[in-house]
Amino acid sequence: MKKFFTIISVIATAFAMVSCSLEEDPNAIVSPYAFFKTKPQIRAAVNGCYDPLNPIHDLRFYEGIEGTTDLASTDGSAQPDAKMDINPARPGAGAHVWQNCWIGIRYCLSTLAGIERSEVAESEKLPYAIETRILLSYYYYLLTCTFGDVPFYEKYVETDEDMLVIGNLPRMSAVQTRKTLIDELKLYVPALPQVRTCDQEYNYCGAAMGWMMIAKMAAWNKDWDEVIYACEHLEAIYGDLMQYPYSDVCFRNKNTPESIFEINHEFVEGGIDYTPGSSLGISAIVLPKRGQNDSDDLYDGVNIPEVGSKATAYTPVRPTRYMKENILTSKTGDIRREYNFATSWHGKNFTTTWMGHKFWCFNVDRNYDHNNYKIFRYADALLLLAEAWCEKGEYGKAIAYLNRVRERAEIDQYTFVTEVKLRGEIRDERARELFGEWGRKFDLVRWGIWYDQLLAYNLYGNVQANIRPCHQYYPIPDVQCLRTGRILSNPEYEKYNLIN
Numbered sequence: 001m002k003k004f005f006t007i008i009s010v011i012a013t014a015f016a017m018v019s020c021s022l023e024e025d026p027n028a029i030v031s032p033y034a035f036f037k038t039k040p041q042i043r044a045a046v047n048g049c050y051d052p053l054n055p056i057h058d059l060r061f062y063e064g065i066e067g068t069t070d071l072a073s074t075d076g077s078a079q080p081d082a083k084m085d086i087n088p089a090r091p092g093a094g095a096h097v098w099q100n101c102w103i104g105i106r107y108c109l110s111t112l113a114g115i116e117r118s119e120v121a122e123s124e125k126l127p128y129a130i131e132t133r134i135l136l137s138y139y140y141y142l143l144t145c146t147f148g149d150v151p152f153y154e155k156y157v158e159t160d161e162d163m164l165v166i167g168n169l170p171r172m173s174a175v176q177t178r179k180t181l182i183d184e185l186k187l188y189v190p191a192l193p194q195v196r197t198c199d200q201e202y203n204y205c206g207a208a209m210g211w212m213m214i215a216k217m218a219a220w221n222k223d224w225d226e227v228i229y230a231c232e233h234l235e236a237i238y239g240d241l242m243q244y245p246y247s248d249v250c251f252r253n254k255n256t257p258e259s260i261f262e263i264n265h266e267f268v269e270g271g272i273d274y275t276p277g278s279s280l281g282i283s284a285i286v287l288p289k290r291g292q293n294d295s296d297d298l299y300d301g302v303n304i305p306e307v308g309s310k311a312t313a314y315t316p317v318r319p320t321r322y323m324k325e326n327i328l329t330s331k332t333g334d335i336r337r338e339y340n341f342a343t344s345w346h347g348k349n350f351t352t353t354w355m356g357h358k359f360w361c362f363n364v365d366r367n368y369d370h371n372n373y374k375i376f377r378y379a380d381a382l383l384l385l386a387e388a389w390c391e392k393g394e395y396g397k398a399i400a401y402l403n404r405v406r407e408r409a410e411i412d413q414y415t416f417v418t419e420v421k422l423r424g425e426i427r428d429e430r431a432r433e434l435f436g437e438w439g440r441k442f443d444l445v446r447w448g449i450w451y452d453q454l455l456a457y458n459l460y461g462n463v464q465a466n467i468r469p470c471h472q473y474y475p476i477p478d479v480q481c482l483r484t485g486r487i488l489s490n491p492e493y494e495k496y497n498l499i500n
Contacts (some may be wrong), residue, residue: 046135048107050135052100068081068463074460075460083462088499097474098476109136134206148171167484188210196260198255214226214229215231219446225392234260246408260375290313311364318354319435323435334409338356355436374438375438382401385401386401395419405429470493
């Protein structure tokens with residue numbers, strides 16, 4: 001067990017030099033030398049590692065990774081992420097994602113250092129260390145998905161000399177970063193109880209989230225054997241998909257049995273407090289738009305009493321024509337259409353198609369969204385298994401997993417035609433099943449088709465005018481590059497003269 005702690009990165013203060021404009025006093029972080037004397041203290045410190053998740057997953061980031069894709073557009077929005085008006089000097093959501101991911105990493109590393117030094121019995125503190133390790137991998141996963149190659153280290157930092165080394169780290173291979181994290185998670189996730197997240201106390205990150213992190217990072221690395229290894233563990237934990245009703249995917253249905261990871265937006269005593277501190281929840285961009293004459297609970301001229309009269313409604317994200325007419329059509333009887341699209345409510349028609357009630361926050365006050373955001377679900381793991389077996393040439397196995405998801409959606413079973421068509425169908429099924437769930441851009445980028453898909457299917461004029469291939473990743477904010485003396489840079493943006 002001791003080996004676990006010796007390989008963990010620890011002290012957090014070095015990140016002030018490497019990564020983010022953190023204004024808080026580094027001494028304010030829980031000291032690994034002065035805390036962690038009891039299990040409740042360890043639990044409190046680990047809880048703190050969840051805190052940056054909420055400010056990362058806000059409406060700005062949602063516009064960037066879901067609202068500006070081939071499946072959805074935020075046509076008319078003035079936000080830079082919605083218009084693809086992004087460069088190092090104006091990084092949009094990239095600024096707060098970068099900052100808060102590194103804050104999360106700081107918290108995790110400091111907590112791991114404290115757990116290592118704790119005199120609590122090894123068998124009692126190990127699960128907390130593994131949970132923290134899983135969270136650490138999620139922050140690095142988000143960084144590599146969002147920015148590509150980023151600094152990465154797991155060195156114990158205790159001296160000024162160590163901090164200087166860390167402060168001079170350049171971009172480092174995202175592939176190698178993910179491989180390192182995968183190898184470490186594989187060592188320790190088996191030591192946790194092999195249960196669903198909903199069976200974890202307070203829905204903390206446990207084995208299910210650990211396996212999903214391995215699968216997600218391995219899919220980016222195209223390491224299909226690792227994807228299969230991790231997802232088969234999830235299959236053993238979660239079982240038959242048909243036991244989980246699709247209606248549970250609505251964001252207002254919290255910590256449901258199918259979920260692997262959700263961003264929680266409520267306080268549970270003794271658990272995790274994700275309560276939003278600002279009005280940046282996504283509820284205001286997934287509701288039908290309010291017209292000048294709309295009041296009370298009217299949205300696009302239709303009463304939605306469940307949402308109520310206090311909701312804020314900004315320029316909304318809307319499904320693209322490609323999503324409505326090519327991917328999730330009305331001809332197949334797919335039950336997911338009524339959840340993902342809103343064409344009417346209580347029998348009264350809207351003037352256009354909006355994001356469906358899957359995303360709406362009922363009884364919302366302004367934009368203080370109290371829904372949970374679905375990040376990872378079991379159906380995602382089954383579709384990763386379909387993708388992995390397809391890439392390995394095992395088409396029968398791929399189709400079997402694909403059809404498990406289609407069966408719940410009440411659509412026809414898929415039969416093999418060609419490898420190319422199967423690959424395309426698996427990708428389309430991910431679009432139908434996981435629409436709006438914080439991952440579409442990541443899928444398009446890892447498949448290498450992001451730029452072509454947006455040019456073809458996102459018809460927002462500003463996106464068409466501004467998009468460049470470099471936008472597949474956000475730039476590292478220019479202020480951070482300056483802090484490192486330009487050791488960190490954005491060469492792909494420089495190719496297109498997108499400097500400021």
